[in-house]
Amino acid sequence: MTENQRSVVLSGWHSGPNPSPALGTAQSLLHAWPDLQIHALDYSSFSTGLSSALIRERHVLPSWKDADLDEMALSIVSIVNGLDALFLSGLDLETRLLSSISALPRDKFLIPPTAALEATEKPSAFAAEILELKIPRTELATSISSGVAFAESCGWPVWVKGQHYEALKVHSAASLAGAMDYLASTWASGVLIQEDLDGAEESIAFCALRGEVLSACAMRKTLTTSEGKTWGGRVRALNGREASLIGALAEEMGWTGGAEVEMVRSQRDGALYVIDLNPRFPAWIHGATLANQNLPATLVAASWGIDPPAQTRNVTPEFVRVVVEIPAMREATAHREAEFALEDPGHKGHPSEMPVLSRRLWRRVAVREVLPVLSDARASWLDAVLGTWSDTDDGPERVLFEDRLRERFEALQDSVESIGDAYGVQVTASYSMKTNPDSRVLKAAREEGLGIETISLGEVRRALTSGFPGESITLNGPGKWWPRQLLASTPRLAAINCDSIEDLEETLTLLASNQVSCRILGVRFAPISVGSRFGVGASDARQFLDLCRLLANAPLDVGLGVHFHHAMSSIGLERWLRELRAVVALAASVEQVTGRSFTLADIGGGWRGSSLAIYAGHLREAMTAIGSLPGLREVVIEPGKAIVEPTMALLTRVLRVRRMGDNSTAAVLGAAVSDVPDSTSFPHEIWWRPAKDGRWYSLPDGGDSVHGRICMEHDIIRTSVQLPLEASQGDIVAIMDVGAYDASMSYSFGGGGIV
Amino acid sequence: MSCHDLPSMSAIGSHGRTCCAHVLAWLESRDSAEKAIMPAGLPAEWLQQTFAWGPSRWPFFWCDLVAAETIDCGVFADLTQYLLTLRGYDVARVQLVERSHRSQTKHWAKVWRDAGCDPSVWIIDPETVYHEALAVDIGGVVRIFDPTENVAVGSQTSTAGPPIRMRLVESVGPANSVVRWNGVELRLGEWVDIPPARESRDESRHVAGPRWQL
Numbered sequence: 001m002t003e004n005q006r007s008v009v010l011s012g013w014h015s016g017p018n019p020s021p022a023l024g025t026a027q028s029l030l031h032a033w034p035d036l037q038i039h040a041l042d043y044s045s046f047s048t049g050l051s052s053a054l055i056r057e058r059h060v061l062p063s064w065k066d067a068d069l070d071e072m073a074l075s076i077v078s079i080v081n082g083l084d085a086l087f088l089s090g091l092d093l094e095t096r097l098l099s100s101i102s103a104l105p106r107d108k109f110l111i112p113p114t115a116a117l118e119a120t121e122k123p124s125a126f127a128a129e130i131l132e133l134k135i136p137r138t139e140l141a142t143s144i145s146s147g148v149a150f151a152e153s154c155g156w157p158v159w160v161k162g163q164h165y166e167a168l169k170v171h172s173a174a175s176l177a178g179a180m181d182y183l184a185s186t187w188a189s190g191v192l193i194q195e196d197l198d199g200a201e202e203s204i205a206f207c208a209l210r211g212e213v214l215s216a217c218a219m220r221k222t223l224t225t226s227e228g229k230t231w232g233g234r235v236r237a238l239n240g241r242e243a244s245l246i247g248a249l250a251e252e253m254g255w256t257g258g259a260e261v262e263m264v265r266s267q268r269d270g271a272l273y274v275i276d277l278n279p280r281f282p283a284w285i286h287g288a289t290l291a292n293q294n295l296p297a298t299l300v301a302a303s304w305g306i307d308p309p310a311q312t313r314n315v316t317p318e319f320v321r322v323v324v325e326i327p328a329m330r331e332a333t334a335h336r337e338a339e340f341a342l343e344d345p346g347h348k349g350h351p352s353e354m355p356v357l358s359r360r361l362w363r364r365v366a367v368r369e370v371l372p373v374l375s376d377a378r379a380s381w382l383d384a385v386l387g388t389w390s391d392t393d394d395g396p397e398r399v400l401f402e403d404r405l406r407e408r409f410e411a412l413q414d415s416v417e418s419i420g421d422a423y424g425v426q427v428t429a430s431y432s433m434k435t436n437p438d439s440r441v442l443k444a445a446r447e448e449g450l451g452i453e454t455i456s457l458g459e460v461r462r463a464l465t466s467g468f469p470g471e472s473i474t475l476n477g478p479g480k481w482w483p484r485q486l487l488a489s490t491p492r493l494a495a496i497n498c499d500s501i502e503d504l505e506e507t508l509t510l511l512a513s514n515q516v517s518c519r520i521l522g523v524r525f526a527p528i529s530v531g532s533r534f535g536v537g538a539s540d541a542r543q544f545l546d547l548c549r550l551l552a553n554a555p556l557d558v559g560l561g562v563h564f565h566h567a568m569s570s571i572g573l574e575r576w577l578r579e580l581r582a583v584v585a586l587a588a589s590v591e592q593v594t595g596r597s598f599t600l601a602d603i604g605g606g607w608r609g610s611s612l613a614i615y616a617g618h619l620r621e622a623m624t625a626i627g628s629l630p631g632l633r634e635v636v637i638e639p640g641k642a643i644v645e646p647t648m649a650l651l652t653r654v655l656r657v658r659r660m661g662d663n664s665t666a667a668v669l670g671a672a673v674s675d676v677p678d679s680t681s682f683p684h685e686i687w688w689r690p691a692k693d694g695r696w697y698s699l700p701d702g703g704d705s706v707h708g709r710i711c712m713e714h715d716i717i718r719t720s721v722q723l724p725l726e727a728s729q730g731d732i733v734a735i736m737d738v739g740a741y742d743a744s745m746s747y748s749f750g751g752g753g754i755v
Numbered sequence: 756m757s758c759h760d761l762p763s764m765s766a767i768g769s770h771g772r773t774c775c776a777h778v779l780a781w782l783e784s785r786d787s788a789e790k791a792i793m794p795a796g797l798p799a800e801w802l803q804q805t806f807a808w809g810p811s812r813w814p815f816f817w818c819d820l821v822a823a824e825t826i827d828c829g830v831f832a833d834l835t836q837y838l839l840t841l842r843g844y845d846v847a848r849v850q851l852v853e854r855s856h857r858s859q860t861k862h863w864a865k866v867w868r869d870a871g872c873d874p875s876v877w878i879i880d881p882e883t884v885y886h887e888a889l890a891v892d893i894g895g896v897v898r899i900f901d902p903t904e905n906v907a908v909g910s911q912t913s914t915a916g917p918p919i920r921m922r923l924v925e926s927v928g929p930a931n932s933v934v935r936w937n938g939v940e941l942r943l944g945e946w947v948d949i950p951p952a953r954e955s956r957d958e959s960r961h962v963a964g965p966r967w968q969l
Contacts, residue, residue, distance in 0.1 A: 270795030529792045539788060541821045544781040582788035589784030593777050 007037040007056075007083045008300060011076075012090020012280070013049035014042075017225050021090040023049040024286035025258075025296045030054060031289050032297035032309035039083060041076065043353045051329035058329070064357040073101050080108050086303055087111075088258065088281070088296070092164055093357045095257075095279050106256070110209075110299060112279050116253035120277040122161060122192055127261060128274040130249045136264075136273050137195040141180060143701045144683045144720055147193045148173045152608060154195040155572020163189035165354060169196065173682040181703070181720045187358040195572075197266045197273055201228070204238065204261045205282055207299035208250040214302050216246050217293040219284060223320065230284045232320040235291035258285070258295060287319030378404070378649065379687075379696040382734055385651060386689075394670035395652035398743060399734075400440055405647040408612060409448035412643060415616035420635075423623045427635045430474050430494075432604070433459050435640030436648075436743045442466040451494060453604075453638045455479075457486035460493070470494075471519070474602065474636065476563070478503065478534065487515060495636070497522035497563040497602060499534055501546045511555055520600045520634075521554055522561030523547065525583040530571055535563075538586040552594040559599045562587045562629070565638065567606030573618055576605055580625045588629060597631025607642035608682070615642045641740040648739030649687070650675055654731040655709060657723070665704045665723050669733055672708030673715045674749035678741040686718055689732040696734070699723065706733070710750040762876055762885060764848045764924045765829025767837075768816045775817040782820070786838045798838035799905040802831065808903050810870035825870075827877070828903045832887040835902035845892035845928030849899055849941070850885070851908065854916035857881045886915060890927045890934050890941075897927050897934045909937070922946045 008029055012020030026038045037056040040049075045060050059079055061072065076098065080087045087109045089095040098104060099114045106113075112120075119126045123138035137154055141147035151158040151173070160179035161167040165187055168179040180191050201224070206216035216238050223232030238246065249255070258281030263272045281296060288295060297309045378401055385399050412429055420427035430451035433442065437459070443466065445452065452463045455477035463473050470491030478499040481487060487510075496518045498504040504523060510516040526535030538544045551560060564583045568576040580603065591597055603622055607615050619637060626632065652675075656668040673679055686699045686706055702722025708715035717735060769775040789801045809825025820826075826834070832848060839846045860881050867874035877885040888901045888908050899908040901915065908918060923941040926932040932943040941947055 267793055267795055528788050539785050541778060541781050541785075544785075545777055545821065548777060578792050581791035585787035585791055586784045589780045589787075593780050 005037075006033075006304070007039055007085035009039040009041050009059075009080050009083065009085045009087045010090060011041040011087075011094055012047075013040050013052075014047040015049040015052075018227060018229050019283040020047070020049070021258075021281045021283045021285055022088075023052055023054070024283055025088060025090065025281050026052070026054045027286040028289040028294050028296040029300060031286075032294055032301075037083075037085075039079075039085060041079065041087075045329070051326055053326070064353045069097060069357075070101075073097055077101070077104065077109075081105065086300055088299075090280050091354060092279055093354050096164075097357070107303070110257040110303060112253065112255050112257055112259070116255055117279055119253055120279055122163060122276065123194065124261075124274045124277045127249055127277045130252055131245045131261065131274065133263065134271050134273045136197055136275070139193050141191045141193050144173075144177045144180060145685065145701075147176055147180060147191075148682055149608075150193050151176055152569040153572060155568075155575045156570050157196050159192075159194040159196055161192040161194055162187040162358075163192065165358065167194075172680070174680045177683055177720050185703075186355045189358060197264050198268070199264045199266045201275075202263045202265060202272070203282060203284075204242065204246060204263070205259065205285060205288060205295055206246050206250065206261075207258050207281070207295045208255040209299065209302050210256055211251045211254040213243075213247045213250045213255075214308075215293060215295050215298040216243060217288050217291070217295070218242065219282075219288065222318065230282075230287075230321070232318065233284055233287055234318045235288050235293060236317065237293070258282075258299060284319070290319050291315055291317045376696075377401075378736075382649060382651060382687075382689075382696070386732060393653070394655065395650070396669075396671035396675045397651045398675075398738065399649045399651055400438065400739070401647050401649070402440065402444070405441065405444050405644065405739075406448070408643045408647065409444055409450065411612045412615075412639060413448055413450070415612065415619070416637070419616065419619055419623060422620070423627065423635075425623075425633055425635055427623075427637065429637050429639055430472075431643070432638050432640030433463060434744060435740050436644045437462060438743060439466065441644055441647075442468075451636070453640075456482050457490060458483060460490055461486055464491070474638070475518075476524070476565075481506070481510075490516060492517040492519070494518065495520035495522050495561055495600065495602065497524050497561065498536075499524050501536055501543060501550070504536070504547070504550050508550060508554060511558065518558060520559045520561040522563040522600065522602055523551070524563040524565065525586060527564075527566050527579040528582040530566060530575070530579060532566060534565070538583075538590065544586070544590070548590055548593040551590065551596055554596070560596050561600035561602055562598045562626075563602040565602075565604035565606075568618065569606050569608050569641075573621070577621055577625050580622060584626055584628055591629070591631070598629055599631050600634040600636065601626045601629065601632055602636040602638065604638035604640075607639070608645060612642065615639070644743075645740040646737050648737075648743055650735040650738045650742070652733055652735070654727065654729055654733060656729060657727045660705075662703075665727065666707050667704075667723055667727055667731075667733070668707045668709055669717065670709055671717065671733075671735065672710040672749060673712070673717060674708075674710065674747050676708075676717055676735055676738055676742050677745045677747070678738075679717050679735075681741075682737075683720070684718055684738065684742075685736040686721055687734040687736060688724060688727070689734070690724065690726055691728065691730040691732070692726075697724065762829075762850075764850060765813070765815075765827075765833055765887060767830060767833045768814050770816055770818065778817045778820055782817075782834075782838070783841060786841065790842070797905075798842070799831075799835050799900075799902045802834060802838075802902070803905050806831075810867045810872040812870075812872055813876075828887045831903040832889055836889055839889070839891060845931070847890045847923060847925035847927040847931075849888040849890050849908075850922045850924055850946075851888055851918045852879065852920035853884050853886050853918050855882055855884045856916070860884060883919070884916075886918075890923060890931075892927050892931060897931055899934070899936050918949050919951075920946050920948055 010022040010025055013022045014020045015023050029036050038054055040055045040058045042050055043061050050058055089111050095111045096117055099111055099117055123135050125135055128135045139150045157169050157171045159167050160170055162183045170176045170179050183191050201221045203219045207214050217235050218238055219233045219235050221230050221233050225231050260278040260282040262276040263274055265272050292311050292315045294309055301308045381401055416427045416429050428451055430453040431445040432453045434455055446467050451472040452468045453474045454460050454463055460473055471494050473493050474495045475493050476497045496507055498507050524535040526532050526537045528539050536543055536547050538547055564580055587598055650671055652669045652671040654667050655670055658666050660666050688697045688699055699721045701720050704721055704723040706718040708717055786798050806826045811827040811830050815830055836846045860878050864874040864878055888899055890897050891900050901908045921941055923934055923943050934941045939949055
């Protein structure tokens, strides 16, 4: 049989911004054998590449939605057998389906064995180990809360990835919850959370037959789409070590077919990380052919037992993509357009109907779980408060768990003391008043021996009236002298931290005229690589020199301090520590220029109130980072959220349980976003106490939602939660972890001034 | 313009007073801060984000960096050499003559004139310009690197034209007074013509890619 009588069947023909590989694979095969017969297989005539003139014959199979999966797989086998052709899949899930068929003629289907496919599942740890590369920090998300906690430990943004398809970059807890919900409902498979690595993306494509690598090349992206997909690249041959490792990977997996190892070279440490291992050729594979690395033809030639195609002369190591209009193979019928319009969002960009197949393969069983009964001291506390309610009380009522608050302050003080002992400096904690200025919280902080951190003269006054001496008060913030009329009655303070050059100039003037007095004059340093409106940007030459000039002339009876504060929960510990080290480098240079030492470091990080042990661990790492300041004698930490967030709950009643248009259920509460204003920054745990039961249950993740009572579209307190089957009007709900900004930033809305 | 007429290597001056000493202190601490943020990064990356390429008035002093919104290739080269040397690399200066397009040189000449700078010190003729780069020893391999664009010299991702003449101005560390670049031997102090076939082929970019990496 000559090449012009031979046939190859390719699947995966959609060619959009995120294309499937069949079109590029076909171009490469025809580059080697112009008369080869290309047969196209797909599951929708809307796959745009089906309109290509390269195709000899098109086989559009029925939608996955209605098809019997086994019968569909046998149909594909029948087509390939009937043509006596080779088959290269361009669709990962199709590959998985076909590979699972025991009767598959593997000499014709150039796809990996099932065991190899299982080993490629994200996060591709198996492949990374063999390739001696790293993988990004990754976690299988068991719940939104665990996903958020993991994201906060890595720092935002993170990637939310379907087990087999699609990845979404998210920048907040709310978007993470939405992405998890979308991916779970679209693909019905597990959802992974993965840290985001800045760096250049590289790939290695290879082809192998029964575990033996036939050819391989590397490609570095030179142009990408807004989704990060390749739009231009540069191809090179593998070096000896790379070739050896790829050979080991293919051999270990008994690989047959095309493959792509996707990697990113991290700017952080310069190391290569494996992002994904795709069981097919990449869509850019024809770019490799243009660089004289025709992998599809090499694979097909080996399968036929003939020599690989001759190399071409015109080698171009770089390739780019272009957009070209071609005649459509067939016009879209009104019926088909309507059908597409009615499809779920997962259909967009997936005309080959992979979301449908995914849901067929990994259908999630929607079972109303038996909810766990809580055995938590907070439940008794809530019951005690409920004991004071009448049948007509709907709340909301904010409940402070005072025992828990005291325990957390005590544990914090123990940690602070041991950290100070370990590092040989005095470490003190100043409670951040703005986080929750409840008088009971302030009293507990004072009685446990904490200082207090304030951001206005109003807060200074509040601290004084709460019993804090002036020498325990730190004054921060960009508008700290508000309201000005309180200036005259402000006593000598522990520290004043200036937020800008202008703030420092004004503070120095106030100090010089004896209008204010303090033991430490601090400067808040802006982070280097994270956008922030706060702090002196000492990485800028002008601000650095201005800062040096002002501090060189600061009163000698006032000590100098370095203040660094950025939300660790938004950038992750590792990045937070790097920013702190960068600030210390700049501060050390300020010391060198001014001849003055920074004797105090004041650090804050917006830690969430999950675990004080984690908080203490992070503080120890921070102490190491700031240890290089030679004159350092004191460290002040400013805990707020880390202490008080889990010490309050909001009790309210269910006003209505209603069915939503998407068949989910929503509970309308006697509370609203005005009572839980921080509800969008992290998903709050919801406790439920059915009226007829009297026990507390913690609601798991699910497809339902908890709404507020006010007439605002955005008044949604919690999404992606599973309501009890028996949820009904009059049940009691406790919104947990509302002890921080949910308390201090709440406002009255829609209560007619009565509530 | 013959080789003898080409400018000498650009060098940032110091007033020998605190004005320059304090800027050097800032420069060094800023680079230390950037290294803390991105240990695998290089000074050229943050320098590019801080300064745009454009006219510099010569003589140029360290304290001129404070007000500078643009710096030319000579300032980029001297600054980057200073910081790379602080980080422990062996770095030497390289002078280049590069091809250019008439439309580009016409535009650049206007920009330089508008800034009160003389474009003729580096625009040799409408299709030829003078440029400065660095030779950096990376683990025993010397690479020619353009700090103005943070790419390998000759890279296709560079907006500069291909080099047609090159000169190694200093030894790269104590050992390298001869450097090979794409089959061309650069000897200390000698201008070398780059054969046309090699003008745009920098083998090192196959390894380094479009972004420069050590």
